Amino acid sequence: MSAVLVRNISVLVTNSPEHGAGLLGVLADAALVAEDGRVAWVGPDAGAPAADEAVDAAGRCVIPGFVxxxxxxxxxxxxxxxxxxxxxxxxxxxxxxxxxxxxxxxxxxxxxxxxxxxxxxxxxxxxxxxxxxxxxxxxxxxxxxxxxxxxxxxxxxxxxxxxxxxxxxxxxxxxxxxxxxxxxxxxxxxxxxxxxxxxxxxxxxxxxx
Incomplete structure (x- = not known):
């Protein structure tokens, strides 16, 4: 299993099932871990777990892909x-x-x-x-x-x-x-x-x- 850590994300938008004004799943100063091509963890950058590879998002935003x-x-x-x-x-x-x-x-x-x-x-x-x-x-x-x-x-x-x-x-x-x-x-x-x-x-x- 290969894990990739994306950190230094200024704003991470999740696909939270909640709907309505103000309910979008937005995390500031965040990180994300993907394992074998699937998102396995999201959370604060300071608490990011170790991974096989690290990618610096350089303060960019990360959002779910459009469908x-x-x-x-x-x-x-x-x-x-x-x-x-x-x-x-x-x-x-x-x-x-x-x-x-x-x-x-x-x-x-x-x-x-x-x-x-x-x-x-x-x-x-x-x-x-x-x-x-x-x-x-x-x-x-x-x-x-x-x-x-x-x-x-x-x-x-x-x-x-x-x-x-x-x-x-x-x-x-x-x-x-x-x-x-x-x-x-x-x-x-x-x-x-x-x-x-x-x-x-x-x-x-x-x-x-």
Whole structure:
């Protein structure tokens, strides 16, 4: 068992289960011990136990990592046209999703992987330590499998979102049958979760059920 002591922490914010104003678990002049990658002890710096390795936080703050519970990281293209439409008051109606689907289908694995890793690296740099990554920009069995397979390279929290919108080459009910049938079977080995975009212009409540 390997233990790492982080000391000289000016402010340590814990994930205390308490909620409400003034109830955040904040410790000043603190230290932290991690054993095999898990927090094993927090408390005042003066009372810190010995460890195999010591890290000087140099007066910085230490907080729990952010959790991003909704992310689409395997994609190509951009949504600048959709953003401009929204800013001018025009309805969304999932049009931007279809634009991204077309760009994602056209991209190579290497292009998608490079963008995925760029986004994950930036998220980690800004303090995100857990990311849930959805598919949803392939919308064919092969493209959804590809998205999920790439996502699995960076996170275990992978969600199958074949039901994002209905692509133009399918009729509505035909696509619903595909999403819950052959596409689901193909994607199941790569996904931990299943999601549906239940929204006007995408999937109604009956299809979602």
């Amino acid at each position: 991003d519970s909704h992310a689409h990281l395997v994609f190509a293209g951009d949504r600048s046209a959709e953003f401009a439409a929204r800013m001018s008051g025009r309805p969304y109606a999932a049009g931007g999703i279809r634009t991204t689907v077309a760009a994602t289908r056209s991209a190579t694995d290497e292009q998608l992987r490079a963008n995925l890793r760029r986004l994950v690296t930036e998220a980690l740099r800004q303090g995100t330590t857990t990311i849930e990554c959805k598919s949803g920009y392939g919308l064919t069995p092969a493209d959804e499998v590809r998205s999920l397979r790439l996502a699995r390279e960076v996170t275990d929290e992978v969600t199958y979102l074949g039901a994002h919108v209905v692509p133009p080459e399918y009729a509505y009910h035909e696509y619903v049958d595909l999403v819950r049938g052959a596409m689901l079977d193909a994607c199941a080995p790569y996904a931990k979760w299943v999601d549906v975009f239940c929204e006007r212009g995408a999937f109604d409540a009956d299809a979602t059920r």
